[in-house]
Amino acid sequence: MKYVSAFLMGISFLAFTCCQQKPTNEPFIELSSLELTDEEVRMADASNDFTCDFFQKTNVQQQEQNLFISPLSAQFNLGMVANGTSGKTFQELESALHLSGNNEQSANNYFLKLMNNLPRLDSTTIFQSANSIWINKESPVKTSFQQTSRKYFLAEVQNLEFSDPKSADIINQWMNEQTQGRINKVLDKTKDDCILINTLFFKGGWIFPFDESNTRQEDFYPANGEKYQVSMMHRPDTWFNYHETDLFEMATLPYGNNSYAMTVILPKTGISADSCVTAFSGTNWKAWLAASDTTSRNLDLKLPSIKLDSKTDLIPIFRKMGVNAAFNKTYADFSRMTDLEASISEIKQFTRLEITETGTVAAAATITDVCLEEEVRAVITPHPFHVNRPFLLVIHETKTGLILFMGKINEIP
Numbered sequence: 329m330k331y332v333s334a335f336l337m338g339i340s341f342l343a344f345t346c347c348q349q350k351p352t353n354e355p356f357i358e359l360s361s362l363e364l365t366d367e368e369v370r371m372a373d374a375s376n377d378f379t380c381d382f383f384q385k386t387n388v389q390q391q392e393q394n395l396f397i398s399p400l401s402a403q404f405n406l407g408m409v410a411n412g413t414s415g416k417t418f419q420e421l422e423s424a425l426h427l428s429g430n431n432e433q434s435a436n437n438y439f440l441k442l443m444n445n446l447p448r449l450d451s452t453t454i455f456q457s458a459n460s461i462w463i464n465k466e467s468p469v470k471t472s473f474q475q476t477s478r479k480y481f482l483a484e485v486q487n488l489e490f491s492d493p494k495s496a497d498i499i500n501q502w503m504n505e506q507t508q509g510r511i512n513k514v515l516d517k518t519k520d521d522c523i524l525i526n527t528l529f530f531k532g533g534w535i536f537p538f539d540e541s542n543t544r545q546e547d548f549y550p551a552n553g554e555k556y557q558v559s560m561m562h563r564p565d566t567w568f569n570y571h572e573t574d575l576f577e578m579a580t581l582p583y584g585n586n587s588y589a590m591t592v593i594l595p596k597t598g599i600s601a602d603s604c605v606t607a608f609s610g611t612n613w614k615a616w617l618a619a620s621d622t623t624s625r626n627l628d629l630k631l632p633s634i635k636l637d638s639k640t641d642l643i644p645i646f647r648k649m650g651v652n653a654a655f656n657k658t659y660a661d662f663s664r665m666t667d668l669e670a671s672i673s674e675i676k677q678f679t680r681l682e683i684t685e686t687g688t689v690a691a692a693a694t695i696t697d698v699c700l701e702e703e704v705r706a707v708i709t710p711h712p713f714h715v716n717r718p719f720l721l722v723i724h725e726t727k728t729g730l731i732l733f734m735g736k737i738n739e740i741p
Contacts, residue, residue: 334413334470337625338359338360341425342694344500345733348589355483356555357448357451358448358449358450358451358585359445359448359502360451360557360726361449361587362445362446362587362725362728362730364612364728367430367434368434368441370430370440371427371430371435371438372728372729372730373427373610373614374425374427374430374610375403375425375426375730376440376610376613376614376730376731377426377610378399378424378425378728379399379405379463379610379611379731380400380482380608380609381426381649382397382402382454382645382649383395383397383399383605383608383734384467384605384608385645385648385649386640387583387602387605387736388648389640389644390416390640391602392552392647392738393734393738394636394638394735394736394737394739394741395638395735395738396636396638396679396681396690396733396734396735397638397640397677397692397733397734398528398677398679398690398692398694398732398733398734399731399733399736400457400528400730400731400732400733401526401527401528401677401693401694401735402407402642402677402694403425403439404439404442404443404459404481404526404528404694405459405524405525405675405694405695405696406421406424406425406435407425407435407439407481408459408461408477408481408483408524408526409421409524409593409654409696409698410425410477410611411423411432411436411473411476411477411480411664411665412473412662412664412665412666412698413472413583413654413660413661413663413664413665414661414662414663414664415652415653415661415663416659416661417653417654417659417660417661418660418661420650420651420652420653420654421651421654423650424646424649424650424651430498430728436476436479436480437480439480439481440479440481440482440524442457442730443457443459443481446725446730447469448586449585449587449725450532450583450585450587450588451583451584451585452533452583452584452585453530453532453533453583453584453585453588454529454531454532454585455528455529455530455531455588455732456506456527456528456529456627457526457527457528457529458482458484458506458518458526458527458529459477459481459482459483459484459485459522459524459525460483460484460485460486460499460502460524460525460527460697461474461477461483461484461485461522461523461525461636462486462487462488462495462499462518462522462523462525463485463486463487463488463521463522463531464487464490464518464520464521464522464730465487465488465489465490465522466487467522467666467670467700468666468667468700469521469522469665469666469700470664470665470666470667473607473664473665473666481499481526483500484502488518490518490519490520490521494519495518495638496517496518498517499515499518499523499609500512500513500514500515502525502539503525503527503669503693506527506529506693507527507529507680507691507692507693508529508531508691508741510529510680510682510689510691511527511678511680511691511692511693514676514678514693514695515695518519519673519697519698520663520674520697520698520699520700521670521698521699522666522670522671522697522698522700523695523696523697523698524695524696524698525693525694525695525696526692526693526694527692527693527694528690528691528692528693528732528733529689529690529691530588530688530689530691530723530732530733531688531689532583532584532588532590532687532688532689532723533583533584533687534581534582534583534686534687534688535581535584535586535687536563536566536581536582537563537582537685537687538561538562538563538686539563539685539686540685541560542561542562542563542564543558543559543561543562543633543685544559544560544562545557545558545559545561546558546630546716547716548560548561548632548716548717548739548740549716549717550717550738550739551601551717551718551720551738552571552599556634558632559632559633559739559740560630560631560632560633560716561630561631561632561633561684561685562628562629562630563629563631564628564629564710565626565628566626566627566629566710567624567625567626567627567683568580568581568624568625568627568629569620569621569622569623569624570620570624570625571616571623571625573616573618574596575595575596575599575603575604575607576594576595576599576604577594577596577630577713578591578592578593578594578616578620579591579592579594579625579627579713580592580617580620580636580726581629581631581686582726583688584668586726587725587726587727588723588724588725588726588732589723589724589726590688590721590722590723590724591617591620591721591722592631592713592715592720592721593719593720593721593722594713594715594717594719595718595719595720597717601717601718601720601736601737601738602736605718605720605736608720613722613729613731614729617729625711626709626710626711627710627711627712627713628710628711628712628713628714629715630712630713630714630716631683631714631715632713632715632716632737632740633680633684633685634681634682634683634737634740634741635682635683635741636679636680636681636682636735636737636741637678637679637680638678638680638681639676639677639678640676640677640679641674641675641676641680642675642677643655643672643674643675646675651658651716654671654672655671655672655673655702656671657669657670657671657699660672662698665698666700666702668701669700669701670699670700670701671698671699671701672696672697672698672699673698673699674695674696674697675694675695675696675697676694676695677692677693677694677695678692678693678694679691679692679694680692681733681735688695688723690723690733690734692731698728718736718737718738718739719736719737720734720735720736720737721733721734721735721737722734722735731734
C-alpha cells in the first residue's frame, strides 16, 4: 500500500465524472499519486483529526445502530459554508474542521486540489465530488460568496422558486445524477433561503474479487442478540496488507490500481467495536497504516455482502465539536454570504454503502439549509479473517491515508 500521511473526512456527495457538474472533452490523465506540499500534508493530518473527532461523536449518538458516514463530504460542505461566515461563527467552524491557524486562502486551495485530483488517481475507479448552492428566488446571497464557491469548490449555483413544489424535484434530480441513482430523494420540499450541498460517489472494483460461487449463508454474531445468517463472501489463500494490535486485526483490500482501498478493522473476540472507535485517532490511523505497509499476511477472508442506507442529523454532532453560533440567529455571522441576519437551520447527511463480490459503491450527500432573516500484510498457512461480528471499515486514498468514508457495522441488514 502506498502511504505518506493521513487526511480528511467531510460532508458531501461521493460520485464520479470529474469534479465539475458539466461534461468535459478533456482526456483523462491518470495521476501517479496525490502529491501534497508540506503545508497541505499538515492540513491532511488535521483533516484526519477532524475525521476521528467526527466519527467518535457520531458513534456516541448512534451507538446501537449501524454507522456509515463521509467525513470528507462533511469537510467539503463545512468548508464551503465557512467562506460565508465571519467572527466567532467562522472561528468555531475553523476549529471544528481542525484548521485553526491555517491561512484561509491555503485551505481553499487545498480543497480545490482535492476536488481536481482525487478523481484522477485511478482510471478504473470512479470518484466524483460535486458541490451546489441553491438560492431561493431573489434572496440576497452575495456575489462574492458565490464566486468563491465556484472558484474553490467548483460549485454550481442556481436560483429557484422554493415555494414551487418542483424545486425539490430539481434538487433531488441533481443529487440522483451526481450519485448515479444511489441517493435519489432527500427533500420533500424546499425551505429557508439557501441550500448548500456536497455529494460524493465512489465505485471501486476489488483487485482481488470474490468468486460468487464461494458466497454462502453463514452465521453473524451481533453485539446484542442472537446470531443470524447473512450472505458471506469468501476469498481463501490471498495476501493482504495486515496489522494486529491488542484490540483488533486489520486487513486492507485494495481497489483498481491501488490508489484507493477499504481497510477492515476486526475487533478481537471479546472486544467491542466501540473500543476500536475510541482508539481511532489521526495519529493512530497513520501508525496503523504505516505498520500494515510493511506487513502482509495470507488470509482466508470472509466478508459479508452489505447494502446499507443511512441518514444522520449533523447539528447535534457539530455542537459537540464546538459549533454553536452558526445555529443561533442571534449570534450567527454570515456577513460574507449575505447582509441579512442568517443561521443554519438543518444539516443532514445521507449515505449508501454496497459491498459485493466485485467491489464497493459508496455515496454520500451532505445538505445544509441556511435561513436568511428578513430582518437581519508472512505466514504461509492462511490465517482466518472471518468478519462475522461487528466491525469497522474505512474507505481511503492509499498514499495519504485520506479517509473518504468510515463505518461501524453492528448488524447486517
